[in-house]
Amino acid sequence: MNRRRFLGTSLGALAAILAAGALPGAVYAARGAKVSKAAPVSRLAVVFLRGGLDALSALPPYDDPLYLKARPTLAVPGPGKPGGCVDLGDGLGMHPALAPLEPYWRDGRLAFIESCGFTDAPQDHEGARRLFEEGDPSGKSKSGWMNRLQNALGPVKGAPAISFSPKRPLILKGPLWTRNYLTRGKTALPAGDGLAIYQAAQTLYQDGAMAKTFASARELRTKRLAAFSREMEEASGGACAPGDFPGAVKDLLEQWKRYPGSRLAFLEAGGFDLHYGEREALAGSLSGAARGLADLAQGLGDGLAHTVIAVVSEFGRTAVENAFGGTDNGYGGCMLLLGGPVGGGRVYGQSPELTRLSLRDGRDIPVDVDVREAFSEICANHFRLDEKGLEAVFPGYERQGGLEGLIAREEAAP
Numbered sequence: 001m002n003r004r005r006f007l008g009t010s011l012g013a014l015a016a017i018l019a020a021g022a023l024p025g026a027v028y029a030a031r032g033a034k035v036s037k038a039a040p041v042s043r044l045a046v047v048f049l050r051g052g053l054d055a056l057s058a059l060p061p062y063d064d065p066l067y068l069k070a071r072p073t074l075a076v077p078g079p080g081k082p083g084g085c086v087d088l089g090d091g092l093g094m095h096p097a098l099a100p101l102e103p104y105w106r107d108g109r110l111a112f113i114e115s116c117g118f119t120d121a122p123q124d125h126e127g128a129r130r131l132f133e134e135g136d137p138s139g140k141s142k143s144g145w146m147n148r149l150q151n152a153l154g155p156v157k158g159a160p161a162i163s164f165s166p167k168r169p170l171i172l173k174g175p176l177w178t179r180n181y182l183t184r185g186k187t188a189l190p191a192g193d194g195l196a197i198y199q200a201a202q203t204l205y206q207d208g209a210m211a212k213t214f215a216s217a218r219e220l221r222t223k224r225l226a227a228f229s230r231e232m233e234e235a236s237g238g239a240c241a242p243g244d245f246p247g248a249v250k251d252l253l254e255q256w257k258r259y260p261g262s263r264l265a266f267l268e269a270g271g272f273d274l275h276y277g278e279r280e281a282l283a284g285s286l287s288g289a290a291r292g293l294a295d296l297a298q299g300l301g302d303g304l305a306h307t308v309i310a311v312v313s314e315f316g317r318t319a320v321e322n323a324f325g326g327t328d329n330g331y332g333g334c335m336l337l338l339g340g341p342v343g344g345g346r347v348y349g350q351s352p353e354l355t356r357l358s359l360r361d362g363r364d365i366p367v368d369v370d371v372r373e374a375f376s377e378i379c380a381n382h383f384r385l386d387e388k389g390l391e392a393v394f395p396g397y398e399r400q401g402g403l404e405g406l407i408a409r410e411e412a413a414p
Contacts (some may be wrong), residue, residue, distance in 0.1 A: 100293075163179070309338040375394070
């Protein structure tokens with residue numbers, strides 16, 4: 001078991017226990033029943049960062065020399081340095097743009113899972129998103145796993161699952177009532193495309209033997225960047241830009257007031273597929289996401305004690321940066337969990353080893369924790385689903401363990 005699974009202090013663990021257990025447990029309404037306004041409602045909000053969150057930038061192992069070697073231009077500096085990360089302890093940091101979430105780490109309500117994902121996720125964004133939203137690699141399910149979760153919990157009259165997406169998301173596809181609020185946006189592409197050096201060097205190679213070679217190299221790079229740009233736009237899929245994410249959060253809080261019995265929500269933000277210009281662009285994307293998450297936690301008030309906010313992507317990024325100042329589609333990523341029931345102040349999962357032999361194909365972080373394992377913990381402990389219920393949500397998945405303590409078990413009210 002990796003040493004970083006037990007990062008937090010005993011005070012952080014105590015805070016997590018108090019936050020999760022000091023208030024009455026969730027009350028589950030009978031199928032089709034109305035929810036009492038006085039009853040605390042257990043909730044789950046899934047935030048999907050489209051494009052693939054770069055785990056080694058979100059959680060930089062700043063004291064690992066192999067990290068600096070793999071990321072000569074993208075490595076996040078250590079604590080105390082200009083642009084340095086937030087120190088989480090044991091040589092691990094949190095990207096400085098995520099600093100608004102630091103208080104929740106310190107008081108035991110924020111946790112991370114490293115090397116998380118699907119072992120054999122497709123490397124195209126659409127295929128990987130579909131796999132996550134269906135939650136069934138067999139492809140036999142005709143619905144999304146959050147709709148199946150809503151059914152397993154028992155639908156509550158006047159309490160739909162809510163989403164904010166450019167179109168009704170697959171994750172909520174199914175027979176039960178859901179409400180989707182259209183959020184359309186366009187994420188700006190990074191400014192740093194790496195062509196400036198070619199512009200500066202052009203005068204040196206206008207004539208002579210190298211002129212043709214230089215022109216060919218520039219044309220090839222330009223075409224590659226154009227292909228990256230198309231992919232990056234498609235990966236965002238019209239979801240709200242990271243800077244607009246706090247606005248979507250505000251809308252969700254309003255809808256949860258309108259539908260006080262609603263238990264499930266799904267939100268999307270684009271801007272995380274960064275094949276070039278990642279350093280500056282990722283800082284902006286993470287900043288918008290962090291502000292929105294902090295607003296959601298604060299806006300829930302006492303309701304945060306009964307809410308789990310789970311932040312995921314379709315896959316991670318390569319451990320090794322590419323020649324364009326970015327990273328490419330990978331496998332193992334990271335997952336963020338925030339809320340009162342979360343056993344926070346800790347990092348779960350296997351910290352990635354960055355040797356060539358440890359990386360998948362010499363460049364990718366392998367998956368150690370199946371993303372369904374994390375959501376199964378939420379379903380079992382936060383929503384008190386039994387094995388039959390878990391099978392309905394994630395057909396054919398057998399729980400592997402290893403995330404004990406991640407989610408405190410809600411106790412039914414007497």
